[in-house]
Amino acid sequence: MHLRTRSPTYLLAALALMALLAGGLAAQPSASRALAWLEQRVAEQRSDAPPVVVLLSYRDDYNRGVRWSPEDVVGMLRRRSDSYLAFGSFDPGYPVGSPLYRALGAKVNHWQRAIAEWNAENDPDIDGGRLCIDWRPDLVFKHIDGSAGESGCGSLLDENQCAPAPCSAHADNPCTRWEGDMARDWGPSEARFDTGWLLRTPVETWKTVVTKYYDGQDFCDGSGHQWGETTHRRAICRENTPERKVVLYGKTDPRRRRLAFVSGVAIDLRIPEAREWNARRLLSRLVDFGFDPGEPGCVWMGYKPGLWSHYDGPNPARPCPADEANSWSGFETPENAAGCWGGAFVPTPYGPGEFERAMNEQMRVVFRLLDAPVPERIRRRGKSGEHWGPIRFVTTERPETRGRIWWIWEPDVRDRLLGEMRNEPTGLSRP
Numbered sequence: 001m002h003l004r005t006r007s008p009t010y011l012l013a014a015l016a017l018m019a020l021l022a023g024g025l026a027a028q029p030s031a032s033r034a035l036a037w038l039e040q041r042v043a044e045q046r047s048d049a050p051p052v053v054v055l056l057s058y059r060d061d062y063n064r065g066v067r068w069s070p071e072d073v074v075g076m077l078r079r080r081s082d083s084y085l086a087f088g089s090f091d092p093g094y095p096v097g098s099p100l101y102r103a104l105g106a107k108v109n110h111w112q113r114a115i116a117e118w119n120a121e122n123d124p125d126i127d128g129g130r131l132c133i134d135w136r137p138d139l140v141f142k143h144i145d146g147s148a149g150e151s152g153c154g155s156l157l158d159e160n161q162c163a164p165a166p167c168s169a170h171a172d173n174p175c176t177r178w179e180g181d182m183a184r185d186w187g188p189s190e191a192r193f194d195t196g197w198l199l200r201t202p203v204e205t206w207k208t209v210v211t212k213y214y215d216g217q218d219f220c221d222g223s224g225h226q227w228g229e230t231t232h233r234r235a236i237c238r239e240n241t242p243e244r245k246v247v248l249y250g251k252t253d254p255r256r257r258r259l260a261f262v263s264g265v266a267i268d269l270r271i272p273e274a275r276e277w278n279a280r281r282l283l284s285r286l287v288d289f290g291f292d293p294g295e296p297g298c299v300w301m302g303y304k305p306g307l308w309s310h311y312d313g314p315n316p317a318r319p320c321p322a323d324e325a326n327s328w329s330g331f332e333t334p335e336n337a338a339g340c341w342g343g344a345f346v347p348t349p350y351g352p353g354e355f356e357r358a359m360n361e362q363m364r365v366v367f368r369l370l371d372a373p374v375p376e377r378i379r380r381r382g383k384s385g386e387h388w389g390p391i392r393f394v395t396t397e398r399p400e401t402r403g404r405i406w407w408i409w410e411p412d413v414r415d416r417l418l419g420e421m422r423n424e425p426t427g428l429s430r431p
Contacts, residue, residue, distance in 0.1 A: 097181025
């Protein structure tokens with residue numbers, strides 16, 4: 001039985017039944033997962049966002065441990081002519097110019113050649129523009145740089161992808177800079193990240209959360225918090241002021257009631273200069289990932305309006321319930337960590353409508369740069385095209401990848417978006 005072919009009325013009835021079951025089986029994770037799955041299907045039925053099938057990789061170029069060979073990519077695109085393939089690091093931890101991105105770019109080039117070879121001998125052609133890179137427009141990251149004597153430098157997911165030890169021996173390592181190696185494409189002035197663009201919350205909100213959920217242990221100065229081996233804690237905490245604190249993103253440890261790791265810092269998209277920089281970062285990522293100017297491509301957007309958009313406040317049925325929540329999915333605490341997949345550690349600092357307006361303006365900047373000639377610095381790197389190829393965009397608005405879909409886009413932006421992701425298995429299996 002495929003519930004997505006049923007009517008919304010049928011799905012609502014099924015959802016009501018599962019809600020009753022979940023109420024009696026609150027301790028059963030399987031009931032909770034089933035309820036979340038049904039809620040997702042109801043949201044898809046109700047939404048006016050066009051559904052886009054996305055075969056999603058796991059982390060880098062893996063699908064639950066299965067590497068994507070050129071033959072795999074050609075086969076998936078042939079079998080699923082309606083689908084897109086999404087791949088990437090799926091977090092903000094790797095900057096422009098990192099070896100991980102360049103390695104992924106080399107794989108994309110292999111995939112593109114395999115697609116071109118297939119198209120030369122077969123009909124119908126495979127659309128090479130259905131390869132999608134990931135983009136987190138809401139977050140940035142700062143790696144350690146060796147200034148405190150750290151030996152490792154820029155290693156994430158158990159892979160040393162930025163520079164070998166000792167970190168202090170690699171002054172030009174792009175992973176140590178907020179902006180990575182964007183100067184390569186845009187010049188120093190337009191590449192530089194301004195830490196004044198970091199999203200901040202009032203110190204009173206920060207203290208309330210720390211006192212209530214973390215035994216009063218401050219995120220920056222308290223004991224027991226784990227930020228991760230590659231996160232530059234001192235550099236991030238230096239950006240705090242007596243009045244406002246930067247918004248951290250990551251995962252908590254519910255047993256220890258402390259931070260488990262910090263995987264990102266939020267960027268304030270209400271600031272026009274931040275949006276301009278963010279759009280340039282995306283175009284540099286496209287180049288890193290192997291999409292030369294003139295070549296078609298796709299961007300899979302992870303921006304979580306359920307987390308950042310100011311909505312109707314706390315709700316115990318939402319993924320991350322908290323009394324102080326002022327958004328649909330809430331924020332992560334040790335108390336709700338089992339229902340969250342990571343997130344911000346404080347309520348959203350965006351006011352009503354601010355995140356939605358900021359994201360629409362962000363995409364207008366992206367489209368303006370895509371419509372403009374390719375920067376000379378990028379063309380000088382051996383890229384042949386003078387204009388960017390057609391780049392499509394797939395949205396992912398379901399908070400925690402499930403539940404309500406808003407589609408926050410205004411008509412002029414909406415016209416240039418493919419639609420909302422509906423993720424499905426790739427069908428690959430381990431050899």
